[in-house]
Amino acid sequence: MSSKKFLSEVWLQDSSYPGRRSPNSMDHLSLEKTVTGYAARDSSGFLSPFTYALRQTRPEDVLIRVLYCGICHTDIHQAKNHLGMSKYPMVPGHEVTGEVVEVGSDVTRFRIGDTVGAGVIIGCCRECGPCKSNIEQYCNKRIWSYNDVYTDGRPTQGGFSSLMIVDQKFVVKIPTGLAAEQAAPLLCAGLTVYSPLKHFGLMKEGLRGGIVGLGGVGHMGVKMAKAMGHHVTVISSSDKKRAEAIDHLGADVYLVSSDEASMSSAAESLDYIIDTVPVFHPLEPYLQLLKVDGQIIMMGVINQPLQFITPMIMLGRKSISGSFIGSMSEVEEMLEFCEKKGLSSTIEIVKLDQINEALQRLERNDVRYRFVVDVAGSELDA
Numbered sequence: 001m002s003s004k005k006f007l008s009e010v011w012l013q014d015s016s017y018p019g020r021r022s023p024n025s026m027d028h029l030s031l032e033k034t035v036t037g038y039a040a041r042d043s044s045g046f047l048s049p050f051t052y053a054l055r056q057t058r059p060e061d062v063l064i065r066v067l068y069c070g071i072c073h074t075d076i077h078q079a080k081n082h083l084g085m086s087k088y089p090m091v092p093g094h095e096v097t098g099e100v101v102e103v104g105s106d107v108t109r110f111r112i113g114d115t116v117g118a119g120v121i122i123g124c125c126r127e128c129g130p131c132k133s134n135i136e137q138y139c140n141k142r143i144w145s146y147n148d149v150y151t152d153g154r155p156t157q158g159g160f161s162s163l164m165i166v167d168q169k170f171v172v173k174i175p176t177g178l179a180a181e182q183a184a185p186l187l188c189a190g191l192t193v194y195s196p197l198k199h200f201g202l203m204k205e206g207l208r209g210g211i212v213g214l215g216g217v218g219h220m221g222v223k224m225a226k227a228m229g230h231h232v233t234v235i236s237s238s239d240k241k242r243a244e245a246i247d248h249l250g251a252d253v254y255l256v257s258s259d260e261a262s263m264s265s266a267a268e269s270l271d272y273i274i275d276t277v278p279v280f281h282p283l284e285p286y287l288q289l290l291k292v293d294g295q296i297i298m299m300g301v302i303n304q305p306l307q308f309i310t311p312m313i314m315l316g317r318k319s320i321s322g323s324f325i326g327s328m329s330e331v332e333e334m335l336e337f338c339e340k341k342g343l344s345s346t347i348e349i350v351k352l353d354q355i356n357e358a359l360q361r362l363e364r365n366d367v368r369y370r371f372v373v374d375v376a377g378s379e380l381d382a
Contacts, residue, residue: 032056033063036380037091037161038352045079047160047355049380050089054165055154062110062171063102064118069159070095070185070345071355071371072216073278074301076363078147082303087147093159093373094120094145095188097180107168115174117335118166119187120145120325122156135327160352160373162380172331175339182344185216185370186335188325189345193221193274194334195326196297197228202272205229210273210289211251214241216370217276217299219346222249225274227341233270235286244368248346257285268292268316276300283308287318295319345370352378 032053039050057063075092077083096118100110110116123143124131130138143150145166146158158164174183197203208231211221218234222245225232233253234245245251255262263285270289278300286296287308295318298306313319326334338344346369350358358371 035163039089039091040079041089043081059104059106060167061104061165062168064098064164065101066098066375068097068181068184069093069373090147091157091161095184096159097184117172117187122166122170137325177339181372184372185345189216189220191326191334193224195330196323203228207271210270213276219369221274223343226250280304287312290318292316298322347372349374
């Protein structure tokens with residue numbers, strides 16, 4: 001059965017009242033749903049159409065018709081097995097916005113027709129310290145939205161597909177003031193910046209922050225920091241994004257990391273640095289920019305050790321820390337913050353049949369900030 005035919009049947013049964021289940025709706029919950037996505041089959045990372053069955057819908061589950069899905073640099077790492085943990089076939093995509101088309105019997109937070117989002121993780125143990133502290137993203141038994149195995153033993157598949165089934169705990173409503181395509185990258189890129197700024201007490205006005213790398217995460221870092229009232233310095237490896245950083249994003253200062261004179265003149269000027277670069281790079285040039293008690297927060301996924309000499313942090317009580325996305329409660333806070341401040345990701349929309357070209361452009365940094373796949377407009381059929 002094609003995904004379109006299945007969805008039309010769901011709507012015929014349930015469209016009379018949002019959230020209402022027809023007498024036969026539980027029959028649908030017990031059935032597997034065949035969908036089509038774009039999957040990598042090997043470490044070449046090339047994506048092509050792939051038909052598979054979703055896991056059975058459970059009482060706490062939400063069935064989402066995918067509208068849009070952002071493309072993250074992590075999708076390249078996973079599809080090409082850069083981290084040595086990839087399982088194939090793999091349908092990437094973890095910045096998903098979509099429309100609720102079916103809900104389980106115990107779902108209370110969502111109704112059919114809601115515009116919702118799903119992000120990097122779709123499961124956790126709910127019993128460990130992080131889970132009980134509502135920072136489930138640090139659960140050691142977290143379940144990734146793709147390239148993982150669900151509790152029933154089935155592989156998880158991501159948002160480059162027509163449908164996803166997600167436990168309601170890991171689904172959020174998209175505020176009415178945010179367009180679905182603009183909101184998709186916020187579920188990873190936006191959240192990845194928001195969470196450490198909140199956790200480390202860096203949301204107060206008047207701070208001086210630095211953003212290393214002006215890609216998908218970095219440009220959201222500039223936007224959010226400016227919205228919080230910070231003085232923002234962008235640090236990049238070349239001068240080519242200076243006008244973009246200053247004129248478009250509103251950064252206050254632009255530094256080229258190889259310009260030793262400019263970097264030296266900015267020494268000890270920053271309270272924090274968000275480092276978004278996903279490839280190996282030395283840390284010493286950035287550590288010198290921090291004030292006493294300043295910190296650099298690592299966010300880029302790098303598969304080889306970084307290096308620095310200890311006096312660089314000892315002689316200023318500086319710190320190097322890391323942060324991983326954010327909790328579900330922080331997702332909601334972040335979306336509300338973005339709606340209130342009028343923030344959205346700067347995007348370029350592509351269709352699924354353009355996804356390999358988009359991934360190649362992303363890998364060579366040939367994109368303004370974030371690609372978003374128009375999944376619903378790609379006419380996928382199972």
